[in-house]
Amino acid sequence: MFAYYLQLGLRSLKRNPVLTALMVMAIAFGVAASMITWSVFRVVSGNPIPWKSSQLYNVQVDDRGPQYDDPPNEPPEALNYTDAVALMQAHKAPHQTLLYDIGPSVLPQNPNDLPITAYGYATSADFFTMFDVPFQYGSPWTNADDDAHASVAVISNELNKRLFGGANSVGRDVTLAMHTYRIVGVTNHWDPKPRYYDAYDGMEFYPDPPQVFIVFNRAIDLRVGMTGRNNCGGPPMHFSSDEEWLHRECAWIPFWAALPTQADAQQYKTFLVAYAAEQQRAGRFHWAPNVRLRNVTEWMAYKKVVPSESRISLFVSIGFFIICLVNTIGLLLAKFMRRSSEIGVRRALGATRREVYAQFLMEAAAVGLAGGVLGLLLTVAGMQGVGLLFEPDVARLAHIDVSLLVTTLVVAVLTTVVAAFYPTWRAAQVQPAWQLKSN
Structure with missing residues (x-):
């Protein structure tokens, strides 16, 4: 009967x-509008590391006092x-890491090629373990390398392709900002969206990997410049040396701790x-501990990582779509x-209300399937115009899969079937005797 009703x-x-x-x-039109906005919302609002997001803490x-707190308190x-290094040395978490943005120039292997700029991070060994960074070749450096201020580096597979043609480059040297580093690892493609571990850097939640x-x-020793955000509180200040700036109360180093349980936290x-x-x-702080x-997930909510326009567009x-379904109910x-x-003749010949439901709900499903196929085409076309609604950095994340x-x-199909329940119920209530007498 299913095949028969499908044919009908x-x-x-x-x-x-x-x-x-x-x-x-x-x-x-209703489903296409919903899916286009959903394609953006699911990317920007998804949990980037769901298997351990409850164990990683910002x-x-x-360090500056309530007069500079924004938002208040x-x-x-x-x-x-000062604080970042002190917390690292205290080592009160099983794993902990600190980082800041860098953008060193990279000398290519071919002397005839021009240098390129590679953006990344100065960080510690636990970064790769805490954030589950996958590796194509080699591995992260060790905690001993951190302590030794070692000149080692991990590069991405994209940079590895540009410099070494994608070959295993572990053990080879790379020149970053005129200093030589030994490559110890090459990561696989790793680009969590949003970039939760560096949400401090302005609104760049969706940058390139x-x-x-x-x-x-090692970066501190060499005074490798930062490319991220630096907030010293109050008006701009002049520093006579990098050393003076380094020890001022300027916030620029995101710090993360891995704490497996709530008791640990x-x-x-x-x-x-x-x-x-x-x-x-x-005497360094003149205010109560804050x-x-x-x-x-708490950090992303606090930072308002999800753009308001994506949430509003989804609701709209x-x-x-609901208005379209209401019209569909009437039709x-x-x-x-x-x-x-x-319907009256079918009921008079012995069809039950259940069979009437099955027939007409199947017809509604066929209408929904046709609407879904057309909706697919409209979704594909509409995805080309996502940039008209959202910021370019957000719009480029939306993709069809x-x-x-x-x-x-x-x-x-499902929403059309749900919308068809009331019309189908009305159809199932038709009295065979009335229809036979009048027709």
């Missing part, structure tokens, strides 16, 4: 072609050099409060009730 449903598309065309277009310590979103990583301590926060209180007693410890498109009701005599195509068809 497909044949019903030819009945009342005007009504059918209106329903198909309403569903197609660390904040107020919130400490800076990154640490200064990092290309190079070097040892934080509570214990670490207690340590942060004690550390801030110690700085207060030493610290924050937020896991990945869903509302438009289905008109389509089904025009066949009251047919198999899951989006399948979701479009499934949503179109």
Whole structure:
């Protein structure tokens, strides 16, 4: 009977072609609008590391006082050099890392080629373990390399292709900002969106993947310049030397701690409060301890990583889709009730209400499938104009994949079937005797 009802449903598309065309277009436009905005929203609002987002914590310590807190009562979103190094040396977390943005020039292997700029991070060995960075060749450097201020580097597979043609470059040298580093690892493509571990750097939540990583301590020794955000609080200040700037209360180093359990997180926060209180007693801080410890999802919510326009666009498109479905309900009701005599004859010949439900819901599913196919075409076309609604950095993340195509068809069919329940119920209530007497 399923195949029979499916055949009837497909044949019903030819009945009342005007009504059918209106329903198909309403569903197609509604589902296309929803899927286009959903393609953006799912990227910017997804959990970038769901398997351990509750175990990774961003660390904040107020080193400037409440007069500079923005928002009020919130400490800076990154640490200064003094606090970052102190927390690293305390080592109160099983794994911890610190980082800052760099953009060194890279000398190509071919002397006839021009240097290029590779953006990445000065960080520590635990960075790769904490954030599950995959490797194509080699491995991260070690904690001993951190302590030794070693001249080692990890590069991305994209940079490896440009410099070495994609070959295994582990053990070879690369020149970054006129200093030589030994390559110890090459990462596979790794580009979590949004870039939660460096959300401090302005609004650049969706930049290009990092290309190079070097040892934080070595970068400090060589005064490798930072390319990210630097907030010293108050008006711009002049520093006579890099050393003076390094030890001022300027926030520029994001700090993360891996804490497996809630008990570990509570214990670490207690340590942060004690550390801030110690700085207060030493005369460095003149305010009560003000610290924050937020896991990945809490940190992204605090930073408002999801653009407001993506959320608003999604709600608007869903509302438009609902309006389309309401219109579809009316059109289905008109389509089904025009066949009251047919329904009456079927019921008189022994068809049950359940069989009437099955037939007309299958017809609705056929209409939804047709609307979904047209919706796919409109979605593909609409994806070309995503940049008109969203910022370029966000718009370029939206893409068409198999899951989006399948979701479009499934949503179109299921929502149409749900919308058809009331018209089908009305059709199933037709009284055979009345139809036979009047017809």
